[in-house]
Each structure stands twice: as structure tokens, then as C-alpha cells.
Amino acid sequence: MGSRHHTRDDAATAAADRHHSQVTLHVNGTPRTLTLDHRRALLDVLREDLDLTGAKKGCDHGQCGACTVLVDGRRVNSCLQLAVALDGSEVVTVEGLGDGGMHPLQQAFLDRDAFQCGYCTPGQICSALGAIDEARAGHPSHVTDPGTPSGRPMPLGREEIRERLSGNLCRCGAYPHIVDAVEDVIR
Amino acid sequence: MADPLAAHHTATGAPAERREGRQKVTGTARYAAEHPLPGRAHAWPVQAAVARGRVRAVDTSDALSMPGVLAVLTHENAPRLGEQDDATLAVLQDDRVPHRGWFVALVVAETLEQARDAAAEVHVDYAAEDHDVLLTADHPAAYVPEEANGGNPATRERGTPDADFAAAPVRIDAVYRVPPLHNHPMEPHTSTAHWDGDRLTVHTSSQGTTAVRRTLAALFGLDEERITVTAEHVGGGFGSKGTPRPDVVLATMAARRAGRPVTVSLPRRQLATVVGHRAPTVQRLRLGADRDGRLTSLIHEVDTHTSRLKEFVEQAAVPSRVMYGSPHSRTLHRVTPLDVPSPSWMRAPGEAPGMYALESAMDELADALGTDPVELRIVNDTAHEPDSGKPFSSRHLAECLREGARRFDWAGRAVRARASTGNLLVGSGVASATYPVMVSPSTASAHALPDGSFAVRINATDIGTGARTVLAQVAADALGTPLDRVRIEVGNSDLPTAPLAGGSSGTASWGWAVHEACTRLTERLAAHSGPLPADGLDARADTTGTADADSPYARHSFGAHFAEVAVDTVTGEVRVRRLLSVFAAGRILNERTARSQFIGGMTMGLGMALTESSTVDASFGDFAERDLASYHVPVHADVPAIEAHWIDEHDPHLNPMGSKGIGEIGIVGTAAAIGNAVHHATGVRFRELPLTPDRILTALRERRHAPHAAMT
Numbered sequence: 001m002g003s004r005h006h007t008r009d010d011a012a013t014a015a016a017d018r019h020h021s022q023v024t025l026h027v028n029g030t031p032r033t034l035t036l037d038h039r040r041a042l043l044d045v046l047r048e049d050l051d052l053t054g055a056k057k058g059c060d061h062g063q064c065g066a067c068t069v070l071v072d073g074r075r076v077n078s079c080l081q082l083a084v085a086l087d088g089s090e091v092v093t094v095e096g097l098g099d100g101g102m103h104p105l106q107q108a109f110l111d112r113d114a115f116q117c118g119y120c121t122p123g124q125i126c127s128a129l130g131a132i133d134e135a136r137a138g139h140p141s142h143v144t145d146p147g148t149p150s151g152r153p154m155p156l157g158r159e160e161i162r163e164r165l166s167g168n169l170c171r172c173g174a175y176p177h178i179v180d181a182v183e184d185v186i187r
Numbered sequence: 188m189a190d191p192l193a194a195h196h197t198a199t200g201a202p203a204e205r206r207e208g209r210q211k212v213t214g215t216a217r218y219a220a221e222h223p224l225p226g227r228a229h230a231w232p233v234q235a236a237v238a239r240g241r242v243r244a245v246d247t248s249d250a251l252s253m254p255g256v257l258a259v260l261t262h263e264n265a266p267r268l269g270e271q272d273d274a275t276l277a278v279l280q281d282d283r284v285p286h287r288g289w290f291v292a293l294v295v296a297e298t299l300e301q302a303r304d305a306a307a308e309v310h311v312d313y314a315a316e317d318h319d320v321l322l323t324a325d326h327p328a329a330y331v332p333e334e335a336n337g338g339n340p341a342t343r344e345r346g347t348p349d350a351d352f353a354a355a356p357v358r359i360d361a362v363y364r365v366p367p368l369h370n371h372p373m374e375p376h377t378s379t380a381h382w383d384g385d386r387l388t389v390h391t392s393s394q395g396t397t398a399v400r401r402t403l404a405a406l407f408g409l410d411e412e413r414i415t416v417t418a419e420h421v422g423g424g425f426g427s428k429g430t431p432r433p434d435v436v437l438a439t440m441a442a443r444r445a446g447r448p449v450t451v452s453l454p455r456r457q458l459a460t461v462v463g464h465r466a467p468t469v470q471r472l473r474l475g476a477d478r479d480g481r482l483t484s485l486i487h488e489v490d491t492h493t494s495r496l497k498e499f500v501e502q503a504a505v506p507s508r509v510m511y512g513s514p515h516s517r518t519l520h521r522v523t524p525l526d527v528p529s530p531s532w533m534r535a536p537g538e539a540p541g542m543y544a545l546e547s548a549m550d551e552l553a554d555a556l557g558t559d560p561v562e563l564r565i566v567n568d569t570a571h572e573p574d575s576g577k578p579f580s581s582r583h584l585a586e587c588l589r590e591g592a593r594r595f596d597w598a599g600r601a602v603r604a605r606a607s608t609g610n611l612l613v614g615s616g617v618a619s620a621t622y623p624v625m626v627s628p629s630t631a632s633a634h635a636l637p638d639g640s641f642a643v644r645i646n647a648t649d650i651g652t653g654a655r656t657v658l659a660q661v662a663a664d665a666l667g668t669p670l671d672r673v674r675i676e677v678g679n680s681d682l683p684t685a686p687l688a689g690g691s692s693g694t695a696s697w698g699w700a701v702h703e704a705c706t707r708l709t710e711r712l713a714a715h716s717g718p719l720p721a722d723g724l725d726a727r728a729d730t731t732g733t734a735d736a737d738s739p740y741a742r743h744s745f746g747a748h749f750a751e752v753a754v755d756t757v758t759g760e761v762r763v764r765r766l767l768s769v770f771a772a773g774r775i776l777n778e779r780t781a782r783s784q785f786i787g788g789m790t791m792g793l794g795m796a797l798t799e800s801s802t803v804d805a806s807f808g809d810f811a812e813r814d815l816a817s818y819h820v821p822v823h824a825d826v827p828a829i830e831a832h833w834i835d836e837h838d839p840h841l842n843p844m845g846s847k848g849i850g851e852i853g854i855v856g857t858a859a860a861i862g863n864a865v866h867h868a869t870g871v872r873f874r875e876l877p878l879t880p881d882r883i884l885t886a887l888r889e890r891r892h893a894p895h896a897a898m899t
Contacts, residue, residue: 037298037300039300039304040298040300044299044300047220047221048298048299051223052214053214053217053218053220053221054213054214054215055214056218056373056374056422057220057375057452058373058374058375058422058455058815059455059814059815060454060455061455061456061814061815061816063455063814063815063816064373064455064815066373093214094212094213094214095213095214095215098213102209102212102213106212106213107212109208109212110204110205110208110209110212113204113205113208113779113780113782113783115208115211115212115651116423116651116652116653116780116783116784116787117372117373117374117420117421117422117423117650117651118207118210118211118212118216118420118422118651119218119372119373119374119422119423120373121211121212122212122214125212158827161823162823162824162826162827163823163824165823166822166823166824167822168822168823169373169815169820169822170373171371171372171373171423171425171791171820172373172423172651172783172787173786173787173788173789173790173791173821173826174783174786174787175790175821175822175823175826175829176786176826176828176829177783177786178823179823
């Protein structure tokens with residue numbers, strides 16, 4: 001019985017070695033070097049390995065946006081990112097936004113009561129910051145007037161904000177208050 | 188901001204900020220899967236792949252040989268569970284498969300990836316049987332149960348409804364359909380269980396941990412004192428976390444077997460089949476009225492399904508016992524047990540689907556009479572609950588309708604409809620809302636500390652409603668102290684026992700006990716002279732016998748929804764342009780969190796109207812829509828101008844705070860208001876939800892080809 005176990009463990013170890021890699025992620029400004037299962041998504045690295053549970057697992061499938069974080073300045077669904085492919089990346093999560101205190105958008109979410117259960121909130125906040133940068137960089141959205149000159153900052157009205165945040169679901173229905181909060185910080 | 192009068196203001200009614208808000212926006216609020224415990228393992232469930240039958244064999248050898256796998260639980264080796272009254276929790280106890288998606292195994296492994304991978308290598312051999320999963324109005328197995336959900340009688344009849352319907356000069360006879368709907372809270376159902384000897388600690392995503400503890404005690408043969416269940420932060424529930432769900436049973440079993448903490452976080456794809464759904468309803472409404480619109484007969488008959496495991500009967504005809512005066516009435520529920528997943532509570536069970544049907548039929552009646560639909564509802568207003576004959580403790584439906592009509596500019600709706608341009612048809616609709624006042628006994632304690640602060644303890648659950656905040660406000664007023672002197676503890680079964688966050692009854696039930704404990708403490712403090720002892724003074728309350736005392740009044744919230752839509756005749760898309768609602772729900776204790784709850788309910792109603800639908804797959808036997816890409820909850824782009832208002836309502840027959848529940852009424856009637864607006868826009872009456880482009884386009888095409896097409 002014991003020897004059988006040994007064989008299995010040895011085989012498992014060998015298999016594990018083929019299935020793990022060392023990866024360095026710069027998370028909220030701190031370099032983190034980890035040996036990761038190749039199957040591990042960035043979301044699970046954050047939540048399970050780094051205890052950064054602000055990024056939420058809503059669907060694990062890229063359909064709800066609760067896991068949204070910023071990777072190299074762009075918003076991503078961290079559940080769809082294999083961490084092994086992100087070696088050297090800068091990752092910013094909701095825990096890293098405030099620079100000690102609270103980011104103005106976090107404060108605006110509080111002021112506007114832009115959440116209830118709070119589970120989608122970190123994703124909404126990271127997604128909104130990503131969307132604001134995208135608009136600033138001149139990225140159009142589905143509702144942008146095609147006549148708008150490209151490459152220049154896009155103004156973000158309520159319709160634009162709604163469209164650009166539509167990948168972030170909120171089952172509590174805080175949408176109008178979220179848009180209010182985003183408007184507060186872009187004014 | 189210094190306000191010299193602050194101490195004299197009441198804390199209730201003020202828009203106090205959420206107490207846990209800062210934690211939620213900074214990502215530090217911990218939910219059920221987020222309690223780091225040394226050695227914690229993860230589990231991944233395996234679901235039955237047949238709709239009915241038996242598990243002949245489970246081959247776990249491949250899974251067990253995979254790296255990191257600690258155990259595979261099946262019906263053959265899982266711990267035996269004790270008796271309790273919810274059959275959906277008796278997981279892995281026998282070989283029976285009552286519906287597709289039923290749990291047949293659980294893989295426990297060091298990591299999530301290992302558990303998931305190994306779950307795919309659990310080989311289950313089934314003896315499948317023929318299944319029957321489709322609800323039809325004339326199903327031979329349909330029967331009238333004794334009770335519908337919530338203890339409501341399945342049937343009520345007054346007078347001679349059939350004869351008076353037949354004799355009525357104006358009649359509506361129509362069938363409305365609501366598909367199965369899923370709660371889909373953003374946080375999947377999750378539990379982390381941890382045994383320490385024969386002490387059990389569970390962090391779970393639940394609307395009430397007192398019931399979870401009681402159930403675990405029965406299942407695992409433990410004294411309740413040996414169990415602690417926490418639900419500090421809960422990522423929504425909407426009814427689907429009202430009572431324990433299988434995740435907490437699986438996690439507790441797995442933790443016992445593995446000898447270490449285990450988290451079970453149900454994958455989103457599994458939720459549709461194992462945490463309950465709103466059962467589909469087929470509702471026949473017959474309204475008979477005289478020429479001035481007064482109802483003479485109201486018949487509301489509901490067909491719905493349930494599973495083989497439990498009799499859950501969506502009480503959709505119940506609101507017709509409350510809404511409008513009618514001398515003759517029958518309200519009836521029939522249920523058909525099928526090989527389907529078990530239905531359960533979803534926000535405003537009964538009222539949400541039932542008021543879609545009733546309020547759509549009222550719109551049809553207004554049309555048939557040529558009456559304004561707002562006025563028709565006011566004509567049928569009643570001071571007594573038709574079914575019970577009791578007077579309403581307060582009923583301001585007419586005021587909600589009038590105030591909403593004014594704010595919405597209801598009078599201008601015809602002008603706005605005529606201004607339709609291009610492919611867009613514009614229309615407006617109205618519907619009423621109602622929800623019963625429910626309240627349950629609760630306990631609470633209040634503690635005065637020598638430093639002048641207070642600690643209030645109660646096992647309430649804040650699922651995002653703002654319960655912590657509102658209960659602190661109630662306490663501050665009863666203690667006559669500023670809000671910031673009150674600390675409140677909720678979400679832990681070691682606290683004084685309290686009922687669940689459900690039935691829009693949380694604030695009333697918990698608030699009553701908090702109010703009573705704080706009032707007693709105030710009396711004790713008044714009788715006390717000199718400095719407080721080092722451990723302070725405390726007081727407890729138990730509202731058994733008072734909160735649940737029979738009332739001579741019928742107690743309900745009411746409201747009115749107004750919707751404006753634009754229907755695209757080329758794409759078939761319906762867009763809500765405006766949604767405005769006015770509610771009469773007693774005293775509003777926190778206008779900030781109340782507004783969010785109302786708007787949230789209205790948004791879910793918008794989803795029910797336009798996007799949310801699930802389908803029982805006839806071949807496979809479970810739901811075809813199992814993820815958020817196929818089950819469409821509303822997104823930002825679906826929700827434009829949405830406004831919730833309320834009228835001041837003073838009702839002395841409720842509870843010490845004068846509040847009614849507000850968590851559910853927002854979803855009640857919303858879909859009817861939107862559907863009625865679509866009718867106003869298109870002239871076509873739709874009687875099946877949701878109003879998706881395929882249905883709109885098909886109906887518009889049929890109308891174009893009809894011999895005498897008429898536009899409204």
C-alpha cells in the first residue's frame with residue numbers, strides 16, 4: 001500500500017513539474033514571484049495565492065465582470081487570463097487603487113450608494129477606471145457617433161458610460177448610481 | 188460638519204451611509220470563500236447527466252489517482268445525514284437521480300484546478316428512465332394542492348364568479364405566461380466549512396444563518412451550540428439563499444472527510460439546477476366589469492410546476508386576493524410535479540408573476556372600456572381586503588397612481604406616442620404594485636458601555652439591503668444617542684437568534700427586537716444612578732408573541748409603476764426609456780439605502796419584462812440557459828432613467844418603526860407596466876414574457892398581414 005502511494009506521489013511530482021512555471025507579477029506595485037499551475041487564472045492567483053480577494057469570482061467565465069482588474073493599465077477579466085502568460089506584467093487590483101487612502105472613484109461609489117451587496121463593486125470600479133482611460137485614449141464604443149474624430153479623447157456622457165460598463169453585471173441593480181459615481185470623477 | 192441640532196435629529200429617516208461601505212469599495216469585505224484557513228482544500232461537484240433514473244456505478248479510480256485529489260464523495264461513501272425537512276439537501280445519500288443536475292459526486296482536492304480537473308474524470312454509469320419535464324395547462328398529473336407557497340390557501344372563492352363573469356357586460360379572458368427565472372446573485376452559493384474536533388464553523392453565503400445552523404445540527408447530529416455559522420457579507424441572494432442550499436452540506440461533509448477546511452463555491456453553470464428557480468406559470472385571468480369599469484368578477488387561475496423532491500407552488504394568484512374590490516372571485520393554483528430541478532423563492536414569489544398577469548389584464552380591460560388605465564385602477568380601489576374582509580391598515584395605491592401620473596406626465600403620453608419617428612414606436616404603460624407586510628419574532632441584545640457607547644447584537648443578515656445601517660439607526664433613536672455611538676454586530680449565529688433576510692421582513696422583524704432591547708436598556712439606564720459598572724449594562728428582547736400576533740388589519744405595501752418604451756419595428760428591440768415608480772411602504776427608515784432597494788427591484792422587473800428567460804430542455808430535462816451569456820440579466824445599457832419615489836405613509840398598525848418591507852415590491856408589476864407600454868406603442872398585446880425581438884417582430888409581421896390591421 002505504502003509503496004503504491006510512493007509511486008503515485010513521485011509520478012504526481014514529475015507531472016506537476018511539467019505543469020508549473022515560475023512567474024513574476026508586479027501586483028499593486030510589489031513584485032511577486034510564484035510557482036504556478038499552468039491552469040491557474042490570474043483571478044485565482046490573486047484570491048488564493050496572494051489573498052487579494054477584492055477581485056471577485058462571479059461566473060469564472062468572462063461573462064459578469066466581477067473579476068475585472070487592470071493589467072498593464074488595461075481592464076481585463078482576470079478569470080480569463082492564464083497567469084503563466086502574464087510574466088512581468090503590472091497588475092492593479094481594487095486593493096491597490098487608493099494609494100493609502102481611497103481613490104476618488106471609491107469615494108464616489110460610497111457617496112452615491114453605487115452598490116448594495118458589494119460583490120460586483122471592485123470589478124465595476126476597476127472597469128470604470130479602465131473605461132475612462134480608453135475614452136481618454138480615443139477608443140470609440142458601440143454608441144459613439146461614427147463622425148467623432150478618432151484618436152482624440154472621447155467625451156463620456158451617461159450613454160457612453162453605460163455602454164462601456166455593460167460588461168460588468170450588477171444583480172442588485174445599482175446601475176444608475178454607478179453611472180452617477182463615474183460622472184462625479186470625470187467632471 | 189458641526190450641527191448643533193444633530194443630537195435632536197432622529198437617526199431613522201436620514202440617509203445614513205452604509206456602515207460596511209468602505210470595506211466593499213476597497214475590496215476588504217470578506218465573503219464566504221474568502222476566509223483564509225491553513226490547509227484549506229477546494230471541492231468541485233459532479234452533476235447528474237440524466238433527468239431521471241439511478242446511479243448504477245461511480246468509478247472514482249481515475250479521479251483519485253490524479254495529483255492533489257484528497258477524496259471523492261459519492262452516495263456510496265459520503266457521510267450519512269440526519270433527517271430534516273428539505274429533500275434538496277439530502278445530497279449523496281442514495282442512488283436516485285430526481286432531476287438532471289442533481290449532485291452525484293464531489294471531488295475534494297488541494298487546489299481548485301485539481302478538483303475541477305478530477306471532477307471531469309469521475310465516471311458515472313446511470314440507469315436512465317423516461318422523464319417528463321414539460322409544463323402544460325392540461326397536464327394529467329396536475330392537482331390543486333392544499334396550500335401554495337407561504338401558507339396561502341391554494342383556492343379561495345367568493346360569490347358566484349363564473350356566473351357573474353358570464354353575465355358581465357365587459358369581459359377579459361386571457362392567458363399569460365411567465366417562463367422559469369433564475370435569481371443569479373453575483374456571488375455564487377458558497378460555503379467554507381471547518382471542523383475542530385466536534386465543533387463546526389461554517390462561513391456561508393446565506394440570507395439567514397440561524398436556519399443554517401439549525402439544519403446543520405439536524406443533518407450532522409450535532410448540538411447547535413457546537414456550530415457557528417457566519418455570513419458577514421453576502422453577495423446577493425434574492426431568495427435563493429433564504430434557506431440552506433446544498434453547498435453548505437457538501438462543504439461540511441467534505442471538511443469532515445478530508446479532515447481540513449474545505450470551500451465549496453458552486454460554479455455558475457451549476458446554479459440553475461441546484462439552488463432553486465422561479466417556477467414557470469401559465470395564468471388565466473378572467474375579469475368581468477360593468478360599463479363604468481367596476482369589477483364584478485375576478486378569476487385568476489395558475490398552473491405551475493414543481494419537482495419530485497418537494498411541493499413548491501408559486502403563489503401567483505395571491506395578489507388578486509388583495510388588489511381590487513370585486514364581489515365575486517376565485518383564485519386557484521394547480522401544480523404539476525415533473526422531473527425538473529426544484530423551484531424555490533425568487534424575489535417577490537407569487538406577487539412578481541401574478542401581478543404581471545393581473546396588471547396586464549387590467550390594461551386590457553381599460554382598453555376594452557376605453558377608460559384611462561390609471562383611472563380604472565382607482566375606480567376599483569378598496570378600503571377592505573377583498574379576500575379577508577379586513578380593513579387595510581393603510582392603503583395609498585390611489586395616491587401612488589396620482590403622484591406617479593403627475594411626475595411622469597401621464598397626461599402627455601398620447602402626444603409622446605404620436606411623436607414616434609422612423610422605425611421607433613413610442614408608448615407608455617402603467618401598473619400597480621403590492622407586497623404583503625410580513626414580520627417574524629426575533630431576539631436582540633443591547634449593551635451600554637461605560638465609555639458612553641452602545642453595542643447592539645442580533646443575528647440579522649445584511650445581504651446588501653443596508654440592514655446593519657438601518658438597525659443602527661433604529662437603535663440610536665430608541666437609545667436617544669447619536670448614530671456614531673452605536674456599534675452593531677450581525678451575520679453570526681452566535682449572536683441572538685433572528686429570522687432570515689426574506690419576505691421583505693428583515694427590517695421589521697429585526698428592528699422590532701432591536702427597538703425593544705434598546706428601549707429596555709434605556710429604562711435600565713434611567714433607573715441606574717452613578718457610573719456604569721465596568722462591564723456595562725445590558726438588556727435583551729424577544730418579540731415572540733408580539734411581532735407575530737394576529738392583526739385585525741390587512742397589511743400591505745402598494746405602489747405604481749410608469750414606463751415609457753421605444754419599440755424598433757426593424758430590429759424588434761424594446762428599449763425602456765423611462766421607468767418611474769411611486770411607493771407607499773410605511774415609514775422609510777433610510778432614504779439612501781431604500782432608494783437603492785427600490786431601484787434594484789425595478790431593474791430586476793425590467794429584466795423580467797425584456798431579457799430574462801429560461802427554458803426547460805425537453806430532451807435533457809434541465810435548463811438550457813445555464814450561464815450569464817444565455818440568461819440575460821439587465822446590464823448598464825438596458826437601464827436608462829429610472830426613478831423611485833415614495834409618499835409619506837404613517838401607519839400605526841405595523842411595528843414600532845412604522846415601516847413596511849421594501850426589498851421586493853420594486854419588482855412587482857414592473858413587467859406589466861413595460862408590457863402595457865409596448866402595447867400602447869405597437870397596438871399589439873403580448874401575453875408571454877420576456878418581450879424579446881423575435882416575439883415583437885413576429886407579432887408585428889402578423890399584424891401587418893392581418894386583414895383589418897388597426898393601430899392604437
